[in-house]
Amino acid sequence: MTKALGMKLEDMTMLFEDGMQTMRMNYYPPCPQPELVMGLCPHSDADGLTILLQVNEVEGLQIKKAGAWVPVVPLPNAFTVNVGDILEIVTNGIYKSVEHRATVNLHNERLSIAAFFFPKVDGDMGPAPSLTPPENPAIFRRISTIDYLKAFFSRELDGKSFIDAMRTQSEDF
Ligand SMILES: O=C(O)CCC(=O)C(=O)O
Numbered sequence: 001m002t003k004a005l006g007m008k009l010e011d012m013t014m015l016f017e018d019g020m021q022t023m024r025m026n027y028y029p030p031c032p033q034p035e036l037v038m039g040l041c042p043h044s045d046a047d048g049l050t051i052l053l054q055v056n057e058v059e060g061l062q063i064k065k066a067g068a069w070v071p072v073v074p075l076p077n078a079f080t081v082n083v084g085d086i087l088e089i090v091t092n093g094i095y096k097s098v099e100h101r102a103t104v105n106l107h108n109e110r111l112s113i114a115a116f117f118f119p120k121v122d123g124d125m126g127p128a129p130s131l132t133p134p135e136n137p138a139i140f141r142r143i144s145t146i147d148y149l150k151a152f153f154s155r156e157l158d159g160k161s162f163i164d165a166m167r168t169q170s171e172d173f
């Protein structure tokens with residue numbers, strides 16, 4: 001990834017070596033009125049990368065592409081890998097975090113397991129120095145990873161509003 005981005009390896013290893021991994025299991029029971037209910041409302045993940053297993057291969061995950069919701073059809077024995085907000089911040093916007101949501105199903109329960117990869121908690125995070133020379137200034141602010149996580153967990157899930165608040169021009173932080 002660093003090679004593809006023309007980024008210094010240590011800008012990535014400094015963040016993710018000794019990083020934190022968390023995991024969430026999501027259970028979506030069948031719902032008699034699925035058109036009225038959202039399983040998980042639109043959001044982007046706050047981490048670097050998310051590796052997701054759609055356990056029982058029931059459709060439900062959707063990503064937002066060019067303004068429309070597109071289903072991510074589960075493939076047997078395959079993981080879905082999502083870019084999270086931290087990777088968008090570290091790459092100074094070259095990689096974009098994906099907005100996604102989960103719908104519910106009339107007849108079938110659905111299960112997913114997400115593994116979230118975060119930087120180490122006792123450091124700072126922000127756009128990689130090697131990707132932000134003077135002619136390409138940082139578009140996101142640099143803050144301590146702890147403050148970033150506290151801010152994320154104190155907000156509602158609301159599309160990509162959290163990463164927007166991390167932009168240097170934003171006053172919403
Ligand atoms: O259930 C899914 O497929 C999505 C789960 C998800 O987006 C999350 O746990 O952050």
Ligand SMILES: [Fe+2]
Nearest residue numbers: 043044045100
């Ligand atoms: Fe997610």
